[in-house]
Amino acid sequence: MFPASRAPTLLGRMVRNRWLYFMLLPGLLYFLLFKYWPMYGILIAFKDYQPFLGFWDSPFVGLKHFERLFNDPNFIVLFRNTLVLAMLNILFFFPLPIVIALMLNELRHHLFKRTIQTLVYIPHFMSWVVVVGIAYIFLTTEGGIVNDLLVYFGWEKINFLASNEWFRTIVTAEVIWKETGWGTIIFLAALSGVDPQLYEAARMDGANRLRQLWHITLPAIRSTIIILLILRLGNFLDTGFEQIFLMLNAMNREVGEVFDTYVYSVGISQGQYSFSTAVGLFKSLIGLVLVVVANHLAKRFGEEGIY
Amino acid sequence: MPIKPSVGSRVFDVLNIMLLTVFAMLTVLPFVYVIAGSFATQKELLLRGFILFPTEFTLDAYKYIFSTPTLVKSLLVTIYITVFGTLINIFLTCLMAYPLARRDMDFRKPILMLIVFTMLFSGGMIPTFLVVKQLGMINTYWSLLIPGAISAFNLIIIRNFFQQLPESLEESAKIDGCNDLSVFFRIVLPLSMPAIATFSLFYAVGHWNTYFSAVLYINDNTKWPIQVLLRQFVILASGGIGDSTAMESDYVSPPEQSIKMAVIVVSTLPILLVYPFLQKHFAKGVLLGSVKG
Numbered sequence A: 001m002f003p004a005s006r007a008p009t010l011l012g013r014m015v016r017n018r019w020l021y022f023m024l025l026p027g028l029l030y031f032l033l034f035k036y037w038p039m040y041g042i043l044i045a046f047k048d049y050q051p052f053l054g055f056w057d058s059p060f061v062g063l064k065h066f067e068r069l070f071n072d073p074n075f076i077v078l079f080r081n082t083l084v085l086a087m088l089n090i091l092f093f094f095p096l097p098i099v100i101a102l103m104l105n106e107l108r109h110h111l112f113k114r115t116i117q118t119l120v121y122i123p124h125f126m127s128w129v130v131v132v133g134i135a136y137i138f139l140t141t142e143g144g145i146v147n148d149l150l151v152y153f154g155w156e157k158i159n160f161l162a163s164n165e166w167f168r169t170i171v172t173a174e175v176i177w178k179e180t181g182w183g184t185i186i187f188l189a190a191l192s193g194v195d196p197q198l199y200e201a202a203r204m205d206g207a208n209r210l211r212q213l214w215h216i217t218l219p220a221i222r223s224t225i226i227i228l229l230i231l232r233l234g235n236f237l238d239t240g241f242e243q244i245f246l247m248l249n250a251m252n253r254e255v256g257e258v259f260d261t262y263v264y265s266v267g268i269s270q271g272q273y274s275f276s277t278a279v280g281l282f283k284s285l286i287g288l289v290l291v292v293v294a295n296h297l298a299k300r301f302g303e304e305g306i307y
Numbered sequence B: 001m002p003i004k005p006s007v008g009s010r011v012f013d014v015l016n017i018m019l020l021t022v023f024a025m026l027t028v029l030p031f032v033y034v035i036a037g038s039f040a041t042q043k044e045l046l047l048r049g050f051i052l053f054p055t056e057f058t059l060d061a062y063k064y065i066f067s068t069p070t071l072v073k074s075l076l077v078t079i080y081i082t083v084f085g086t087l088i089n090i091f092l093t094c095l096m097a098y099p100l101a102r103r104d105m106d107f108r109k110p111i112l113m114l115i116v117f118t119m120l121f122s123g124g125m126i127p128t129f130l131v132v133k134q135l136g137m138i139n140t141y142w143s144l145l146i147p148g149a150i151s152a153f154n155l156i157i158i159r160n161f162f163q164q165l166p167e168s169l170e171e172s173a174k175i176d177g178c179n180d181l182s183v184f185f186r187i188v189l190p191l192s193m194p195a196i197a198t199f200s201l202f203y204a205v206g207h208w209n210t211y212f213s214a215v216l217y218i219n220d221n222t223k224w225p226i227q228v229l230l231r232q233f234v235i236l237a238s239g240g241i242g243d244s245t246a247m248e249s250d251y252v253s254p255p256e257q258s259i260k261m262a263v264i265v266v267s268t269l270p271i272l273l274v275y276p277f278l279q280k281h282f283a284k285g286v287l288l289g290s291v292k293g
Helices: A010-016 A018-046 A064-071 A073-093 A095-106 A110-125 A128-139 A145-152 A164-191 A196-204 A209-220 A222-234 A241-247 A259-269 A273-300 B007-038 B042-048 B060-066 B069-101 B108-120 B125-134 B152-164 B167-175 B180-191 B193-208 B212-217 B226-235 B257-290
Strands: none
Touching (some): A010 A018, A018 A064, A018 A273, A018 B069, A018 B108, A018 B180, A064 A073, A073 A095, A073 A164, A095 A209, A095 B007, A110 A164, A110 B007, A110 B257, A128 A241, A128 B007, A128 B226, A128 B257, A164 A209, A164 A222, A209 B007, A222 A273, A241 A259, A241 B212, A259 A273, A273 B125, B007 B257, B042 B257, B060 B069, B060 B257, B069 B108, B069 B152, B069 B180, B069 B193, B069 B226, B108 B152, B125 B212, B167 B180, B212 B226
16 A cells, blocks of 8 residues: 555646645746746847837847847957856866875875864855955965065066956866865765775886876766756856846956857946847856757766766 | 775875865855954054954954944844845745645646756846846845745755655554645655755855845945945945945945954854754755655
């Protein structure tokens, strides 16, 4: 007679599970209101949205806003900036947590390992405002320690925070500082599942530490690396919106303005809802295509993929 | 039989320890410098540069910022949002995760698909803003509490956690006369405390660090959470922390370094103090996430 819920009909099961449906209700409502309603709202990208006319009565204009975007001289700049920051992120930030996790994994002293881990996780819990704030305190020309040092060694002050040359370096360095330590967690979790006998066997065969790393440890986290890379690609164009928004100023806009910040300034600050929705939609669609392609490729190469 | 480590292996260890120590130092020192600086006098900061221990210890910076009404107010706002918001998050997330974890539940696959899809594609900033506006949440704290009430990612991990609980427990509870609701509250939730603690921390960090949604949804600067105030103060370097009307417009003399540092410390330390207590659960939580349901 068990399990009790194997009622013959769907209706019978639904009556039996009525409390479960009841529990599901608030969550469903949440997703419909705050996730699916905005998706429906994307339609304003194809309209000339006017607040006093409302969503329905605003005139339909087809692809006008997309044409405007593609003909906009800003488009190339936005695309370039977004792409460059995303590439820098994958090239310089993505491998680092893997390297640090591998190094941590080689530590035998347990307490030392725990201490290092505790320390390097800390910045992850800071907000971007705090991280950018600390960067400002270090880099400002008015009493910032980095510029003081430059002067001390006889060089000239550099206006790091208001220059096109330094923007990308600083943004990437901030990401590395904030997230590298935290990024190791998932790889360490994957590494904790490796069978120690594999190392024993490798040692018997005369493999040194580096060879063990290459032939046992690295293959053990291969699928984790690939899954995270796919996820990364999916968010490829999300260049850390809060961070960029906070780092932007009139002096570095030329290299710093990305799709997300542009959507904000055109949409919220200037009230061009329809056009900025079109910009956002364009970006999301590319992101979606990237995930699908990356996932397909992963499966092609015999990995699991994310769905 | 343990083999005596070779010379090469020893060199490897020493190098490894050194490099990791340097990395950990680089990670922590900037923040330590900010903490030290917040206790130093402006004169010492200018004269000595990088200090990790101020010779003249002073609480002036803290006395100043806590004497201002804006900072205290925004701290209170942030505490309110963090506590209340996290409660909402955890309650709604667990409440939805449980039915989806039950194998005898119909429609759970399609509902999960709907949820996963929101992780891949979203309406974006403007349509979400318009929904929040239409619901009349602009300039209310609801706009910081409700639109992010459930994280799809956390929901799926918690669901996987619930799914691992032995089914026999629920079945025996039912024989004893529990319905699904009481099974959830009296058996499933108490058994899930480690997971709940971890996700509470993650949600709490999110609320404590709330910045951009406040910029979007809260125009009234007396309602700003601490992170928005921090930005005005440290990044835009507009003075007048004591006077909320002078915030955006007038440029008062830029605040001293030590005061900026003190604001950073005050806006960061509370959440950092919670984290060591929950650290041991992280790895488990992340590992759960990698188990596919």
